Amino acid sequence: MTLNFENLNLPSALIAKLNSIGFTAPTEIQAKAIPLILDGCDILASSKTGSGKTGAFSMPMLAKVLNGDASALILCPTRELAIQIKDSINNIKYDNTINPVLIFGGSDIKRQIIALKKKPNIIIATPGRLNDHIQRRTIDLSKFNMLILDEFDRMLDMGFKDEIRYIVEHLPKPRQTLMFSATTRQSIKNAAKEYLTNHSEIILANTKEDHKNIKQEFIEVARKDKYEKLVEILEKHFESVIIFVGTKRMADDLTDMLKNDGYKAQEIHGDLRQRERERAIREFRSEKHQILVATDVVARGLDVPHVTLIINYDMPGNPEDYTHRIGRTGRADAIGVSLSFITPSDKKIHRAILEKTNSDEFEGVQRRGGSGSRGGSSRQGAPRRRFNDDEGRNSRAPRRFSGERSGRFEDSRRPSRNFNEDRGSRETYSGNQDRSENSDRPRQRFGRNFSNKSRESGFSPRKRFN
Incomplete structure (x- = not known):
């Protein structure tokens, strides 16, 4: 029945x-x-x-x-x-x-x-x-x-x-x-x-997350080549994309780099004012921006049906956060893709993710060598530290996987009681303050290849309430 x-x-x-x-x-x-x-x-x-x-x-x-x-x-x-x-x-x-x-x-x-x-x-x-x-x-x-x-x-x-x-x-x-x-x-x-x-x-959650409707790939890449690889992916076919990064500063910097290259991108993280965060999500839902560059502040709960691709530009701190990040696509049994950049320092968390998830679902690991970068590592300076209730302690600190499930990072400590959640003013941004769309540069549009493939596959999930 x-x-x-x-x-x-x-x-x-x-x-x-x-x-x-x-x-x-x-x-x-x-x-x-x-x-x-x-x-x-x-x-x-x-x-x-x-x-x-x-x-x-x-x-x-x-x-x-x-x-x-x-x-x-x-x-x-x-x-x-x-x-x-x-x-x-x-x-x-x-x-x-x-x-x-x-x-x-x-x-x-x-x-x-x-x-x-x-x-x-x-x-x-x-x-x-x-x-x-x-x-x-x-x-x-x-x-x-x-x-x-x-x-x-x-x-x-x-x-x-x-x-x-x-x-x-x-x-x-x-x-x-x-x-x-x-x-x-x-x-x-x-x-x-x-x-x-x-x-x-x-x-109902299995020890090994099933996510069979999400094609998961890991791409080995040198840190200095990550932006070049990102642009290579974005130039192909994907439409609505969420790119996860490890720090608030990286979210700002990567968004600026993408805008300078003609992409319609918007950042979201815990230092933005509430109305800025609401506007970012609203414009992403309406597809005014095809790319949302995010910290883990939106790794849970955000439901945007037209997200077809998740990119882990920076790897998360533990397997649970990985699961929630990629879960922003493939909602309600729709088809989605996740791509994760693996640098030499990410080997430990990579192994932990493979142990937690069904490794036979993955398409394997792509390896990328060579030098030269379109953006390079000069944008990826040492992050400043700042605590914000929405993103946990030391969200600007480099992420280090501890191998333990009791916390997110090795250096995580419970923050002191603060009844004034999210009241801190936004940190002064030391880089380029101009967030314009650079109208003197041509706007780069995303192709339709991936969405067409999804439609051609004949997959038509029964609509459910999520």
Whole structure:
């Protein structure tokens, strides 16, 4: 029997809304989680990126809130993910009395206070700014009997353990707690014992991530030749591309280099003001920019269906971050490609990724020698250090893989408690301040070869809610 939303005891009005926007069948995580959540169970859920975890908690949450059974607090690690969760809820809500409130750093706190005075029944927040409101006594959490911890492993990696514990102390008992995590390492299971009561586990993420719809390649390249290789790839055929780099400075520098060569590129990282980050994502979604140069601030949660290629210009700090980066393509079983540049210093993390993932899926390792560079290493100076809540500690420091799953970097330490998340001003940029599109240079356009190949393959995935 084909499973559909009618089998999950969701309200008929919600099912009608889902059908009206083209969602007729739940994903596996949704089919398993929704009945348990509607029954009031605490759950620990884990599944791969792009599997529909947001829908898994937002659909039953809306049903319970509109039935008067719950007020919901959703905690997530970054502003971008908070905005995306709100957009997902707004897309499926079937009652206009629901108006989720966003609470995160980098936005006007006075407006947030005004919104909180209206006593919303759904709040989506990052831990730092929510702690700030608790300290200011501008929020009352005593009625929020449903707690959702989204991307919980990422919040632990970013050092929010104490902040989350402080928030939980202000929530009522009993309450229903839902914990969603991309990994189920021991620290997650220990936290589950602290926050969950008689919980059910839904573990769909395999020890070896399957990502069979994403063609993964590793390209051996000298550090000084990385930009030349990048341009060689971009000149071929790809349209919407996310390029991941290791530091904020590198994001700025690489974007400038691409713009100077005629590409429509935009950077995004934790030092940008909130409105700049929102504009970057909005323009990338609308395809005004074909290239988004990003740090790990968008490695989780960002869902842009037309992304066909992920390039790891700098390798991530651990296999989990690699999994989340490449998960920005191939969403909802669509076809995607990831290319990772491997320099001699990346051998350790490369081996760790191969051990974690199904190595037989890869197309192999391309090797590139020679000298000469179109951009060279002169742009890749020693990064400055700066801490930002959205990207973890020392996000400008060189990444070194520790081989341990308990943290992201060898030198990572939990940041001191800071209730003013994302309030730091943007670091003064020492390079070229002109971010113009260099209109005196010809604009380089991307070809259509890859997207045509995708369409010619005959692949037409069933539309699902993610």
